[in-house]
Amino acid sequence: MKKQKFTHKLDLVNGKVEMVHGAGGKAMSQLIDQLFIDKFTNPILNQQNDQASLTLPGNKMVMATDNHVISPLFFPGGDIGSLSIHGTVNDVVMSGARPLYISCAFILEEGYPLSELAQIIDSMAAAAREANVSIVTGDTKVVEKGHGDGVFINTTGIGVLTDDIARGADKIKAGDKILVSGTLGDHGVAIMSLRENLTFDTTIESDSQSLDTLVASMVETVPEISCMRDPTRGGLAATMNEIAQQADVGIQLYEDAIPVKEQVKSACEFLGLDPLYVANEGKLVAFCPAGKAKQLLEVMRAHPQGQDAAIIGEVFEDTNNFVQLETSFGGMRMVDWINGEQLPRIC
Amino acid sequence: MKYVDEYRDGKMARHIAEKIRQSVKGDKSYHFMEFCGGHTHAIFRYGIPDLLPENVKMIHGPGCPVCILPIPRIDAAIELAEKHQVILCSYGDMMRVPGSRRRSLLKAKADGADIRMVYSCADALAIARGNPDKQVVFFAIGFETTTPPTALIIQQAQKQQVKNFSVFCNHVLTPSAISTILESPEVRDMGLVPLDGFIGPAHVSTVIGSQPYEYFAEEYQKPVVIAGFEPLDVLQAILMLVEQVNRGKAEVENEFTRAVTEQGNLKAKNLVADIFEMRAEFEWRGLGLVPYSGLRIKPEYGDYDAEKRFVLTASKGTDHKACECPKILRGVKTPKDCKLFGSKCTPENPIGSCMVSSEGACAAYYSYGRHQQKHKS
Amino acid sequence: MCLAIPVKVEQLLSDDMALVNIGGVKKEISVALIEDLAIGDYVIMHVGYALNKIDPQEAEHTLELFREMGVLEQVLSDHGVTP
Numbered sequence: 166m167k168k169q170k171f172t173h174k175l176d177l178v179n180g181k182v183e184m185v186h187g188a189g190g191k192a193m194s195q196l197i198d199q200l201f202i203d204k205f206t207n208p209i210l211n212q213q214n215d216q217a218s219l220t221l222p223g224n225k226m227v228m229a230t231d232n233h234v235i236s237p238l239f240f241p242g243g244d245i246g247s248l249s250i251h252g253t254v255n256d257v258v259m260s261g262a263r264p265l266y267i268s269c270a271f272i273l274e275e276g277y278p279l280s281e282l283a284q285i286i287d288s289m290a291a292a293a294r295e296a297n298v299s300i301v302t303g304d305t306k307v308v309e310k311g312h313g314d315g316v317f318i319n320t321t322g323i324g325v326l327t328d329d330i331a332r333g334a335d336k337i338k339a340g341d342k343i344l345v346s347g348t349l350g351d352h353g354v355a356i357m358s359l360r361e362n363l364t365f366d367t368t369i370e371s372d373s374q375s376l377d378t379l380v381a382s383m384v385e386t387v388p389e390i391s392c393m394r395d396p397t398r399g400g401l402a403a404t405m406n407e408i409a410q411q412a413d414v415g416i417q418l419y420e421d422a423i424p425v426k427e428q429v430k431s432a433c434e435f436l437g438l439d440p441l442y443v444a445n446e447g448k449l450v451a452f453c454p455a456g457k458a459k460q461l462l463e464v465m466r467a468h469p470q471g472q473d474a475a476i477i478g479e480v481f482e483d484t485n486n487f488v489q490l491e492t493s494f495g496g497m498r499m500v501d502w503i504n505g506e507q508l509p510r511i512c
Numbered sequence: 513m514k515y516v517d518e519y520r521d522g523k524m525a526r527h528i529a530e531k532i533r534q535s536v537k538g539d540k541s542y543h544f545m546e547f548c549g550g551h552t553h554a555i556f557r558y559g560i561p562d563l564l565p566e567n568v569k570m571i572h573g574p575g576c577p578v579c580i581l582p583i584p585r586i587d588a589a590i591e592l593a594e595k596h597q598v599i600l601c602s603y604g605d606m607m608r609v610p611g612s613r614r615r616s617l618l619k620a621k622a623d624g625a626d627i628r629m630v631y632s633c634a635d636a637l638a639i640a641r642g643n644p645d646k647q648v649v650f651f652a653i654g655f656e657t658t659t660p661p662t663a664l665i666i667q668q669a670q671k672q673q674v675k676n677f678s679v680f681c682n683h684v685l686t687p688s689a690i691s692t693i694l695e696s697p698e699v700r701d702m703g704l705v706p707l708d709g710f711i712g713p714a715h716v717s718t719v720i721g722s723q724p725y726e727y728f729a730e731e732y733q734k735p736v737v738i739a740g741f742e743p744l745d746v747l748q749a750i751l752m753l754v755e756q757v758n759r760g761k762a763e764v765e766n767e768f769t770r771a772v773t774e775q776g777n778l779k780a781k782n783l784v785a786d787i788f789e790m791r792a793e794f795e796w797r798g799l800g801l802v803p804y805s806g807l808r809i810k811p812e813y814g815d816y817d818a819e820k821r822f823v824l825t826a827s828k829g830t831d832h833k834a835c836e837c838p839k840i841l842r843g844v845k846t847p848k849d850c851k852l853f854g855s856k857c858t859p860e861n862p863i864g865s866c867m868v869s870s871e872g873a874c875a876a877y878y879s880y881g882r883h884q885q886k887h888k889s
Numbered sequence: 890m891c892l893a894i895p896v897k898v899e900q901l902l903s904d905d906m907a908l909v910n911i912g913g914v915k916k917e918i919s920v921a922l923i924e925d926l927a928i929g930d931y932v933i934m935h936v937g938y939a940l941n942k943i944d945p946q947e948a949e950h951t952l953e954l955f956r957e958m959g960v961l962e963q964v965l966s967d968h969g970v971t972p
Contacts, residue, residue: 358914361631366913421522431513431912436631437604437892487883493522494743496559498880501859513912515895515931515943518952527958550892603936632937634919657893660922661938715893718933718941741893744955770948771895771933771941780922780940 175199180279187273187307197305200283204290205300209266217301219266225326229256233318238285241355242370245316246288248446251375252397253322254296258380259393259449261332262324264296269320270304274313285316296375298322328388334411336391341480342458343416344451346379346465347372347473349401350429353443357436369428374447379470383451387461392452400442404450405488406502415483418490418500422477441490441500452480515770519742520558528747529563535754541567543706544753545843547690548713549576549871550741556880558743568750571705572876574689574841575713577654577682578605578869580796583829585682586611589651592680593617593625596822599643600627601636602651609868612829617651637665640677649818650679657715659683659807660780663787666809666816680818681809684794686716687724688805692796694732696842705843709753711746712738714768721776725764733762740768787813797831797865798838837864840873847874854878893935895943898928909934 175195185192202210209217233249243251250267257264269289273282293300351372358369376395384390392412396404401423409416425440433440447470453461458476465471488500536542546552552572555561561570574580586609593600600617607618607629621627626646630636633650640648652662662679669677690710712725717738725736735756739749749767756763766772787810794806809817831837835857836850847853847866857863859875866872870879896909898920905921909932920926920939932939 362916364915366910366915427513428913431914434513434516434894434911435914435916485883489883492557492559493520494525494558494560494563495522496562497883498556498559499883501879501882513895514897515948516911521955524955524958528955531958634937657935657940660940661919661936664919664921664938715933715935715940718893740951745951748951748955767951770943770945770951777922777941779924783922 169194169198171195171199175279177279177283182273182275182277182279182282182307184275184307184309187305193305200279200286201303201305204286205293207299207301209299209301217266217268219301219323221265221323221325223325223327225329227257227260227262227324227326228321229253230319230321231256233320234314235356236314237356237359238281238315240359240371241368242352243373243446244285244288245318246285247292248371248373249318249320250289250292250296250298251373251446253320254298254375254377255395255447255449257322257324258377259395260324260326261328261330261380261384261390261393262326263381264298264322264324264377266323267293267298267300267320268302269300269318271306272313272317273305273307274315275307275310277315282316292375296377328384330384330388332390332392334392334408337408337412337414337452337480338391338454339414339480339482340455341391341452342455342476343418343478343480344453344458344461344465345401345424345475345477346376346449346451346471347447348424348426348429349396349445349448350425350433350440350443352446353400353438354429354432356444357438358432361436363432363435365428365432369426369432372445372447374470376447376449376470379465379468380449382468383461383464386464387453387457389457390451390453390461393449395449396445398444400440400444401450402439402441402488402500403502405500408452409486409488412480413484413486415481415486416478416488417481418478418488420490420492422475424473424475455479516742519740519744521744524744525563525747528744528751532568532747532751532754533565535751535758536565536567537758538567540757541569541706542708542754542757543569543571544709544711544750545571545573545693545707546711546746547573547575547686548711548716549579549869550714551711551739551746552576552873552876553871554741554743554746556876559880560743560746561881563747564750568754571707571843572840572873573693573843574796574799575655575686576869576871577658577684578609579837579841579865579872580684580689580798581606581609581653581682581865582795582797583611583831584795584827586616587827587829588824589680590615590617590620590625591824592649592818592822593620593627594623596647597626598647598649598822599639600625600649600651601630601633601639602627603653604629604631605869606651606653608862609865610862612827633661633665637669637674637677640669640674641672644676646676648677650677651682652679653682655684655686655713655716656719656784659784659788660719660777663783666787666813667783669816670813678816678818678821679809681788681807683788683807684796685790685805685807686713686720687727688802689796689799690728692799692802692805693842694728694734707734707843708757709735709737711749711753712736712764714739714741714745714771717768717772717776719777719780721774722764722766722772723774723776729762729764735762735765737765738768738772740771798841832863835864837866837874840866847877850874854882893933893940895931896934898926898930898932901926901928907939909939
């Protein structure tokens with residue numbers, strides 16, 4: 166494609182997002198060309214059509230979509246850009262599929278510094294390269310100052326199932342074991358700590374990462390995995406309750422088995438939060454038949470993203486769909502749905 | 513975490529639970545009230561009821577300042593934000609409490625009111641300094657633990673002449689609440705609430721000391737054991753209460769010796785006495801008017817009193833007719849006794865205050881203890 | 890309204906503030922309500938304010954009580970005495 170010519174190069178150092186960048190004219194064309202296409206470059210995107218024509222191997226396609234409205238936009242361990250790619254890749258791979266293509270749509274706020282936007286785009290490009298996905302199509306709109314939070318991103322991802330196994334909550338059976346790929350609560354605490362001015366001896370970073378290679382090694386060795394999900398907003402508790410209801414089962418967890426970093430525990434104490442309800446961005450839970458749990462655990466622990474993996478519970482028959490936790494004392498308590506936004510308790 | 517983890521040791525918990533089992537007399541039943549909402553929360557969060565013998569029952573008291581705040585006060589806070597257009601700063605716990613017509617601070621915020629959640633009242637003062645052209649009101653609630661910080665910021669506001677700042681004061685006092693429970697007809701005359709002793713609040717006591725409880729122990733002949741906040745503290749306190757009951761004693765004992773002294777924190781107490789005075793009476797949701805149970809800002813600091821600065825309409829908000837919070841707060845009924853519990857009234861859709869605050873008996877029971885009913889179904 | 894946690898004082902700052910640490914997490918809080926505070930002291934913190942100092946001897950005393958109970962259990966069970 167012939168490279169477009171513009172009078173001035175886009176000022177990524179001091180420039181700001183302006184209404185014209187969303188107006189469909191030359192300015193928008195320049196933003197797309199010199200920022201998005203430049204950084205995301207791949208044969209499909211470079212064609213610059215309004216749509217992307219894709220060839221998909223196999224015939225079982227998986228699609229997932231996410232909106233990203235995180236604030237602050239930059240945080241220890243990532244930014245809204247890397248988060249958006251990791252999040253959608255993870256949603257796709259939870260089915261066991263191989264992720265291939267991503268679309269990204271931006272809503273930018275007038276006045277947002279282009280230098281920061283460039284950082285976000287760089288982040289997205291790096292995350293996409295790491296996960297071996299191409300960003301093939303997108304859209305940009307600009308809203309007036311005060312009507313956005315800097316940057317909102319929507320990402321939609323497409324992948325293909327490489328084996329013929331359908332996975333999901335409906336495949337879960339009583340007796341299945343539940344595994345988690347690593348420590349919980351890192352992301353939420355990294356974000357909350359910025360808000361509440363907590364500092365750490367060793368920085369707690371968001372765990373935002375793409376889990377595609379971890380999942381690939383898991384399903385290759387243990388194809389009997391019935392279901393996988395990544396616990397994001399609402400934490401492990403939300404995911405467990407969702408699954409219990411969808412699979413019409415009960416879930417039993419063991420407090421001592423659930424991995425949580427010491428500093429995350431301390432930060433949760435400070436803020437009055439329960440680590441089970443705190444968001445993650447780079448972890449997954451997996452359900453598999455009891456006989457396969459040990460093998461699955463070994464596979465996960467052998468992978469760099471699963472070093473802290475653990476077996477944390479099991480599924481049982483329960484029409485109430487309760488999610489219960491055996492505390493370190495041997496007492497039992499419910500791990501209930503979160504009610505509304507988890508507001509840090511003071512009481 | 514030092515001073516935390518050691519008091520959560522599961523093995524030790526089982527030892528103490530075993531000791532409780534050995535100490536209880538088979539033919540006796542023991543009913544203890546944990547006054548403080550924080551204890552209610554801890555009891556359920558650590559599954560303590562499962563560790564206790566059948567004849568030891570915990571009754572959940574009204575020590576949850578969120579739960580006992582009456583509807584008219586919540587309406588007034590919403591009015592401050594909506595009608596008077598102040599920046600209203602509130603602790604997170606208050607955001608979802610339903611006032612009249614099921615409105616809450618969170619709903620008012622969604623409707624456009626400038627309501628901000630703060631972790632500390634110092635943040636509210638900072639917001640006032642940062643927004644000199646707006647009125648900023650801090651929605652102060654809490655027992656004696658939370659009152660000294662409020663006193664400090666009023667003092668600071670005056671020193672720094674932060675003219676656009678005021679406090680809407682709803683601080684309440686523990687001893688009067690305990691009196692009210694013990695004086696209630698169900699307890700005193702009708703013997704409907706068998707109350708054999710109290711677990712005294714942890715952090716309130718670090719401020720007021722153990723001395724104020726001696727009146728109750730003596731007047732009502734009920735033992736009081738002040739317990740720390742961790743599950744081992746609670747279990748230990750239950751053991752101490754069982755032993756006192758067995759020996760027919762009614763004394764004030766302190767389990768939380770690492771943080772509670774007889775006199776408490778004199779500096780904090782004096783500061784509170786400087787800034788606040790007692791109201792003759794204050795309405796508690798569920799308990800009605802309780803004498804000498806609430807604080808208001810002294811006239812010398814009247815400039816920082818939101819009730820003086822703004823004219824607030826007195827709303828007549830009343831609770832849902834079927835809501836049993838009043839009886840639950842007094843320990844007369846349990847959450848399961850309420851017709852609305854779990855059906856119309858849930859943490860997502862709270863009708864009464866006991867369900868809103870995560871320390872309220874209903875919320876704690878619903879969120880943590882509901883699995884016990886599975887044994888019935 | 891009791892959520893309060895024990896924190897260690899790491900640094901004393903101006904204006905009655907201090908930097909405290911629990912389990913590797915640090916925050917600046919007010920110590921205006923405490924007298925005679927020293928670095929290394931533990932305080933109970935509530936809504937960003939230190940309310941009281943923790944007495945390390947009493948803390949150890951309480952833990953000792955718990956431990957004794959455990960020891961007694963073990964001794965009894967070692968000697969085949971069923972509780």
